[in-house]
Amino acid sequence: MGQRQMKKNSIITDNFEECYLCGSGYGLTPHHCMKGTGNRKLADKYKLIVPLCIQCHKELHDNNKGERSLIEIAQKLFENKYSHEFWMKVFMKNYL
Helix, strand or coil: CCCCCCCCCCCCCCCCCCCCCCCCCCCEEEEECCCCHHHHHHHHHHCCCCCCHHHHHHHHHHCCCCHHHHHHHHHHHHHCCCHHHHHHHHHHCCCC
């Protein structure tokens, strides 16, 4: 089977040809910057998704390495587009 279809709609990056963290172009998968089932759906809705290579995605989920910084980036860009008040209404937690 081919590579998983990458969602190319994000307020974080326009570049879905390389890993957001390391720049690799191999084995890219979409990463929802907000964790948890309900928050993944919200990440889709508000376009809080970045491409990650297999290695970075594995490290992120195995060790939470860099996860907090991706959430902070997502919050900053969401608030730039909408507002802090709307962030709090949607995600109910401040990461900044």
